[in-house]
Structures are given as C-alpha cells and as structure tokens.
Amino acid sequence: MLIVMDSTASPEMVKRVCDEIERLGLTAHSMPGAQRTAIGVTGNKARLDSNRILTMEGVGDIIHVTKPYKLVSREFFPENSVIDVDGVKVGGREFVIMAGPCSVESLEQTMIIAEHVAKAGCKILRGGAFKPRTSPYSFQGLGEDGLKILAQARDKFGLKIVTEAVDTDTIGLVAQYTDIVQIGARNMQNYSLLRKAGRVGKPILLKRGMSATLEEFLMAAEYIMAEGNRDVILCERGVRTFADHTRNTLDLSAIPFVKRMSHLPIISDPSHGTGKKDKVIPLSRASVAVGADGLQIEVHHKPEEALSDGAQAITPDGLMQLMKEVRALATVMDRDVP
Amino acid sequence: MLIVMDSTASPEMVKRVCDEIERLGLTAHSMPGAQRTAIGVTGNKARLDSNRILTMEGVGDIIHVTKPYKLVSREFFPENSVIDVDGVKVGGREFVIMAGPCSVESLEQTMIIAEHVAKAGCKILRGGAFKPRTSPYSFQGLGEDGLKILAQARDKFGLKIVTEAVDTDTIGLVAQYTDIVQIGARNMQNYSLLRKAGRVGKPILLKRGMSATLEEFLMAAEYIMAEGNRDVILCERGVRTFADHTRNTLDLSAIPFVKRMSHLPIISDPSHGTGKKDKVIPLSRASVAVGADGLQIEVHHKPEEALSDGAQAITPDGLMQLMKEVRALATVMDRDVP
Amino acid sequence: MLIVMDSTASPEMVKRVCDEIERLGLTAHSMPGAQRTAIGVTGNKARLDSNRILTMEGVGDIIHVTKPYKLVSREFFPENSVIDVDGVKVGGREFVIMAGPCSVESLEQTMIIAEHVAKAGCKILRGGAFKPRTSPYSFQGLGEDGLKILAQARDKFGLKIVTEAVDTDTIGLVAQYTDIVQIGARNMQNYSLLRKAGRVGKPILLKRGMSATLEEFLMAAEYIMAEGNRDVILCERGVRTFADHTRNTLDLSAIPFVKRMSHLPIISDPSHGTGKKDKVIPLSRASVAVGADGLQIEVHHKPEEALSDGAQAITPDGLMQLMKEVRALATVMDRDVP
C-alpha cells in the first residue's frame, strides 16, 4: 500500500500517519519527494482497511498494491483446476460445449433439443427451470417440473445438465437434480446465494455480472470457494457498454486475464454475449481461439416459438455447423472436441 | 409494435407475417415503402413476445412501442405517490433526508451518530446491519444485533429507520425492526427478494443497479408492486461508466425522467454516487435542484475508523453544513426541509 | 511513482531496477514487503516515461503519483481564473448563460432568436456556422455567411458570441468574427486544432469529449495553455454510457472535481448533456447548484423547423422560464444572474 500525502502536508502530518501505521503493527517507509511525500506500507498480511488513513489530515490518496483474492488466485494454486462434472472434465484438454434451450418449456421441446445436442457431440445440456426475467409478467420458468424434465433428458441421452438457481430457497432443490448449478449474471453479487452455492456439493457455473470488473468477478468466486466448494467454472457472457449493435459486449480479453490471475476454468457465452443468432458462430470461434475452456450456447428447434430469448438461439443445424467450425479451430489450439 | 421487413422480402413473406399476427388476435397494418415494407401491429394488450415473428422469413427487425410497465407508470396513477413512513411523508412537499453510518458498528457509534442526525433535523436514520461486501473477508455487518441497535436509536431520538435486507431468509427479520426496508443496487434484479419485498408490509427503498437502464429499474419496482406493496421509494445512486474521477457516475437526469414516467418518489444518494466525501455536498445541492424527493447520506463521527466506506462519509459538522445548503435551495424549489 | 515488483522477483532484479532509476538521475526507495517488494521513485520533475522500467525483468506494475498537468492545475495558479470576454467575465461572481440556436440557419432566424436571448438577460449568443455532423449528407452549416450573421446579431443586440471552429483551416477565420472560439467534443483530442486555438488570441470554450476522462480533458486544455492562451473555459456536455433514457449522461460531478484540480472556469451544457428538451431546465438548475460557472443552452423559436438538434432546443418561452429558475437558485449560491 502506498499513501500519497498532499503537497501541502506538513512534516507533522506525515509523522502522524507513519505513527498510525506503526501502531497498526505495520512498517512505514517515508519517501519525501520534490512535490509531495509518499509513504510505503509493508507488513500487511490482509488488505488494510484504508479508511482510517484516508481520513487523516494531509493524506491525498491511497494506492493498493496487494490483490485481494486468495483461494481463486493462481499464486495460491499454480496448476489449472480441472472440474470433474460426473466424468466430464472442464478445464482440461477437452473443450466443453454446454448447449440447450434458454428455458425448459415442455418435455417434448426439451427431448427434441436434447437429442440434437447429444447428436452434435455436446456432453452437457443447458436449460432454465427457474428464470430471472426483467418483467414480472413474463414466463418465469417451470420450476421443479422443469428440473424433472432436464433429469429425464439426461438419463435418456447420457448428458450432464446445467441449470440456474435464482435464490437460496430453491438452490438446494436445483442441486438435487442438476450436475452443475448455474449462478446468473444478475446474481453475481447475491452473496447469500454465493455462500449457499459454496455448500451445495455440486460444481458451480458462475457468470460475470453485467458491469462487474474482473476483480469483483473473481471475488464472487472467492465467496463460493471460501465455503469449501473448489469446483467453480467461470463464464464470460458480455458486459454492458454504450455499443448498441449487440445486446452486450462480449469481453474476450477477460479470458486470458482470468487464466493468468486464477487457476479456475472459464468458458464463454456468445448467445448472451451478443444477443444475435447470426453472431453466435463467429464469436464461438473467437472464444476457442482466445483460449476459453468451453462454450455455453442457446439452441432451439423452433426459435420462433421460444418462450424466451428466441432472437439469440441458433437452430440444431446451426449447432452442427458451430461444432464443425469449433472442432477445426480447437484442433489448432490443441484442445479436443468430441 | 412495428415489424420491419428485409428489403428483399417477397409479398408472400409479408402476407405470412400479417396472417400470423391476425391469427394471434391482433391487427396488422401493412405499409409498403420505397425500400422495404413495414407492418404495424395494434390490439396487443400485453407486450407481444416477438420471437415467433422475429424468426419468420423476411423479417428484419421488430420495434416495440408500448412500454412494459403498468403499476409503476404515471399513466396508471397520474398523481404523485406519497409514501407514509409512520408519519414521515416521502414524495410530498417535504424534502426527506436519510442519514447515518454505512454500517452499524456498535451501540455507542450508532447512538452518537443518531444524535447528530436528529439534531441536524433529519427524520430518518440509515445504517447497515446486513452488509453486501465485495470480499468474503470484509466486515459483513452485525446482523440482528445491528437491527436492535437501530431500533434503540429510533426510540431514543424519535427517528424512523431504513436498513438493507440482502436475502429472502432475513428480509422478514429486517422488516420487523425497520420502518423502511432497503434493497441495494446489487440486488436490484434479485427477483425472489423483490417479490418478498412486495409482501413484507413495509415501505421499500429500491436502489438502481449499477448498470440498470431506467426501464429495468422501473420493472424492478413493478415486481414489488405486483405483489401488492404500493409503497416503493426509488433511489438513484450512480451507475458504472468509464469515468474514473468518481466511484460511480451519479445520473441526475434519471430523476426528472422517473418523475415523468412514474408516480413513485425518487431520492438521490450522492455518497455512493460519488464515493468521495468532498463531492457529497455539491451533488446533494444538485439533487435538490434537479427535483429529487430526498437524499440518503452517509455520516460518521470518525470516518477514519469506519468499518466500511469511510472515504465517502461526511462528518456531523459536514451534515450540518449540508442541511444548511440544502435547506436554502429547497426553499427555492418550494420544498420543506425541517 | 511506485514500482511494484512481481512476488517472484529476485533481489538482483530489484537491484537492477533501482540502478536504472538512479542512472536516470532519480532516487529509488526500495521497500521489501511480506509478499513482494515495491520501489518508490522520487526526484522526477516531469512524469517519467515508464516503458523502460515496465519492461524490465521482475517488474509487475507501475503506479503514477504525480499528476501530469501543469498550467491548468490549481497548484500552479491557486486563484480562480476569470476569463474576460470583451467585458463579460466568466468564472467570477456572475453566472453566465450562453444561449442560441444549434445552427445559424438564416439572418432572420438568428435575429429573432438573438432578440429573445438578449431580452431574457443572457449576454452571450451561441450558434454554429461550421457544423460537425455524423452524416456527410446532413446540413453542414453556413460557413462564413453564418459568422457574418452572428456578427450582425452581436452588433444589434449588444451580445457577445461563441461559435465552433472545426479545423485548423478555418479557426483563424472563426476567430476574426467571434468573441469565444468553441472546440467541440469530437475535436477535444484534435491536437493540431488545440495548438492553433492556443494562438488565435481569443478565449476558447473547450467541450469535454464523449468518452474523455477528466485527466484527458484537463490535458486538452493544457495543450491550449501551453501555446500561450490562458483564456480557457471548460464545458461538461455529457458522456457516453449504457444509459439510454438520455442522449448522453451529464456528469455533474465533473464540475466540483475540475474546480478542485484546476483554476479554470467550467460551465454545463444540459442541451447536449440530455438531448431532451424537457430535461434542460431541471439539469440547468442542477448545474447551478453543483457549482458551475454558467450554462450553454440551445434555443429555437421554431424547434420543429430547426435544421439540427431540434429535439433538444427549448423555446424562447422556455428560456424565460429557465432564466427565472436559474436566477432564484443562483442567488442562493451567491452568484449573480442579470
């Protein structure tokens, strides 16, 4: 930590800040400069709460050096974490594709799509049973019935499933049915839910919030890991910017950044990341090439009848095309796609 | 709703879209243009799910006209809603200031600050007992003990209290103690929490999410109102932008916009909106002048020892100065400040 | 400047960095910490170019402490600069309102509006003769004819005028006619134009770029001042964010920030800052209250026939109302409005 004194700060003010730092059991390094004095602080194990200092007379600014994450950081676990989803490994050599409808709408719809998903070579079926919707009057998902349908599809087609939990009341129920519990972008800082996700005993897919910095994103994963669940998969799904040609701006630089800072796997969601079905394949290709560990893709056999997000769902034929293109690029990236 | 056909769409494609619209019980108005055909749709009570149409052959784009909100909209209730907080009226002539510490840290700290808050003329005490923090290792609040402390301060100084509820498990508990239940920015789209907030029988202070559009903000309020709770107070607290001189960018244009679209009262939070104590008074003045119904302000008698957000807390002396400046401007705006 | 070494950096790497710093004539302060070493650098007059250091082995990050501005900074000139526009003082006690049409469209239009502007008590007439337009097919302004019309309006109504210069070829011409030369948001980092603005011998009104940080904004002013022109008036006119209820997001916190960092006056432009005529008056009030030195307002007697930006222009009646409301608030702020 570095404390920057005002140019008008007196030597007494500097001394008082140094004394306070020493009082806290830390070491102060005073560095008088031409225009102002800076004070380096060392010895802090945790990130020092800077309020006390920041409000002392003569203090201009405080600059933090130590990063706040622990369990999620690559300094902590230098090797890549590989999450074992009941036999499907996420974060290893395999490039993992999770595909399926935005919402589970009916047994028939889910079975049709799941069959296409399995046939295309994907190993994980996605589908929402509890849906967070902007309007209280929109379709909110089938709830437990939806979970049962997903479980049937899993059993029939030998897929794993991933589905979202939206609150602490139902995350336990969701975890009973699903192989991966998804925490959506809107809940990335719902800390009660994150804490409970740390205790459900299933891998968690954590999506980046719409305006979350990567530090906040990793700290949200830290909440889950701090409760004892080390099986966290991250997902970049686009952030909110002024750009209006896509629904969100897919921030692919997040992927090499997370890879460097953390040992956790990270996948990409170009369906939400663009909101446009004709952009899903190009951005899927880019996600492979940038180094993602997998994809989450929305697929619907009749996008025109989808109860949610039909504009960003590709068709089963589109999925076949996507798999073909992704497979070719994955080979170059030394990753396997079934 | 307006459907814009591709420039290459055939008359048959146009006809098929019109037929589909009529089949849905709506009226299609075909408008052939020089370059392309547009089809107007009328007769829809609710906002038509546009997926079915958007994926039909020849359809280029769909433009929505009808706004999605109902209960929050001024068209629904033309008069300003005035929320009665156990005798303190929010949204009426009085300009209401809620002040207090970021976190309830101890009985002593809260009593000292509450006394200053009451003396300054504020009628509502703010203070967090359950704190949403970016890091799992930061102080998370005193929980129910904090609520009890707030209640003591209320009784002693004749104040009302506002405090945040962070999950569905504890919102009932929070509602037992507080006069206003706050839903924070990070939970603005935690729909399970919003729904429960609609049934707790206390007024709700709903803060705008960090990257929420005003449509999403009003729809979050709609969730609360749809459950039967009409006592919703909105709060602009800054949004996330590229600008780095403040912690958030306080979007004061939101206030006249909300006033026009909705009957609900809206206050401003310049403490979070700027994150800098020396910007709180200027932005408080601006909030009065732009037409807000009140303020929420963080105050601490020893900001240097605050367990959270000390950098944005003003001192009791600062609060006295703020009240003086706000009072002078409120008079010009024809609002009362005690 | 603070250099943060990687946690894996060897003592030799630290030494090599310190040696390099000393070689540059500066002083290195090594601060070994529990996790990593930081090196403070003092003695640099100018901001050290950090590339050389940043690429040395073992260096993790560099943090700048010294701010890069000189002439614009309040440390340089502690007193507020008051810009004398041929007798009208900007930055002093008077709250100065510049009003007029977006574009000079004709002699008649300009004379009608100028009369209203003068009658309302404004002392400065705005109007564009050279217009930067998104489309090459839109009206681009009357050029020198427009300047002549502005000059006629000035003479007739005893106003000063402000009008935009869009390139180095025509800024000299603009400066011959106008009292204040405006540099628009799109040209805030057109450094050739800024440099020439530093030599035209007229006060400059510099608008903040749509995505400019305040540091970049002040550095753009530094370009003008570095050429010898100390008469710079800054203008906050809104920045680009995800928020879609206004054309731009007016960042009023910029005003107290600039006031603290710089001695230069700063005004607010709620017409461009919101893009909505019904938001101009509320945000004008907020601008007075936050501490701005003045306003720039678009006015048109027939907004429905304006050749540009009619949606954000208020009518002459609106201007009278605005002046009335601004006057009342300015009195409280201890500012004069004629």
Place this chain on the structure above:
Amino acid sequence: MLIVMDSTASPEMVKRVCDEIERLGLTAHSMPGAQRTAIGVTGNKARLDSNRILTMEGVGDIIHVTKPYKLVSREFFPENSVIDVDGVKVGGREFVIMAGPCSVESLEQTMIIAEHVAKAGCKILRGGAFKPRTSPYSFQGLGEDGLKILAQARDKFGLKIVTEAVDTDTIGLVAQYTDIVQIGARNMQNYSLLRKAGRVGKPILLKRGMSATLEEFLMAAEYIMAEGNRDVILCERGVRTFADHTRNTLDLSAIPFVKRMSHLPIISDPSHGTGKKDKVIPLSRASVAVGADGLQIEVHHKPEEALSDGAQAITPDGLMQLMKEVRALATVMDRDVP
C-alpha cells in the same frame, strides 16, 4: 419512419401530423391502437429530418427504420471490396498483418524493426511519424523525417507502409510518402480530415473512435467515400468501458457486424485494443477466428526504450510466435498468411 403519438393525443393532433407528412411529399399510414396511435411514414428517399415532426403537439417519439449509410453499405455494393495497396490486397483471401513500432524513433530503430517485420512474413510496416499524444509535453513524433525513414525501410525491405495523418495541414505530405494513410481513433469524427482523406488518392485505414457506435464508424467511412475515395479499410481497436483490466475493451463482435452491413474490409488492432503485451497474441488469434481481414500489431525490439506505448509492444520473437499461431488458425479459416 414510425411516429408514436402520446396516449393523450387527440384525433386533431394525429390529423395535423399526417397532414404535415403529406405536405412533405410523403405518405402517412395512421394506425390507431388500444393505447395510442402510431403513424407509419413511407416514401422518404433520404432520412427525413425528424425535428419538425418531433416538436408537433401530441407526438411522443419517432423511430427510424431506414439506415443512413449509402456508399459504405453492402446493399450498395454486394461484393466484398478488396483494397489494392500497391499489390498487397486487403479484404481478399490474404490475411494481412501490419506490424511495426508505435513511433518512428530513429533510422536505426526503424530499420531493425522493419527487418524483423519483413522476416516474419508481414507485408506492411506500421509506424507513427505524427503522434497524437494526451500530453503536450510527450514526444510528438519525428514528422517528415519520420516519413522519410519509413520510406527508406519500405525500399530496403520491400514492404508497404501505413502511417497516421493527424491534420489537414499535413495529410497531403503524409500521402506523398505512405501507401496507406491512417486516421486515428481520436480523429474518427474530425470531418475536415475525413473529407481530405477522401481526396488524397491513397487507401485510408480508418480506426474506430473510442466511444463510436458502429453506425457512427460507418458514417465516418461514408465521409471519405463521398469524396470519391473507395479504398477504405476499417479497424476495430477497442472501445472505452468501465472494465479496467485492459486499456480498452476490444469489441470483436464489431467485425461480423461490419462484414454484414458493409462491403469494406475490417482489421483488428489488439495492441491498442488491450494495451497489454501479454494479451496481444490471444486476441490476435481471436481476431482471425472471428473473421477479421488482418491485424495491426505494435512491435519493438527494445520495448523498454520505446518512446511511446512500450507496454503494449511485443518483441520480434513475440511477432514470430504470433505469426505462427495466426497462420495455423488462418488456414482453418481458409485465409492465406504468407
């Protein structure tokens, strides 16, 4: 164009709007709805200036349907434009890489880097002779001397060159030396410069502004093309967002979007797009995969001594590695890399 009337608009107001539309030589299609009336407008060749309508009584909003671009649009030229840069084709099968230093610093530095660039297989050398810098006290480039150095490097190594023009005074000079004239992000809406770029007789590389929508980006290209220069290459170089882990956020979705809307080629600049040298290769790979027509890359043999932007420059070894990885992916994308 669609005009949405207020819900309170009277039939007379609707009629008046329809009459005005007809008076303008267009056709009005009135569509009375349950809540409000919408009026479709057809027959407009150009985009109707909507001010006149927007300010009429009872009008709530106007929605534009027709896109404003002409010469840049794919509807105008359905085939991909291939720009011939003195024998090097941009926008065809070849994936074109432009590499070199941020700034031309000396003959020696440029020759060393150019040799590496040629050896790596790149055909175009980049390098700045006129530099737009945030601070007036930073290195501003060697000017014409820099252009001469670039020309020498071209002749010696058989490369083409691309260098930036920053103003109308010097663009003619730049065009005499260079093969491609670059217009930088800060000048994307410097319309005088764009117009002159339309008349210099050399291909133009136009970079997206830091907060430009794609519509504004394409309209900037339209300015150049409207003057008769059809040889425009677009470049995505990152936009400004709240995300702080990269200098800018590289918006790769822009590339398939531009490809769909326009016939012009578009390349990607991951050096500016990330500002971090260790992110350049991953984002270069992603750029190939998303469908870009080429790259612009900053290379320096001694990044630690670079006079500008050393933090984002890769070394010659890095360039060799980049070429190897790009080549492998380009093959899959059916593009050639030398």
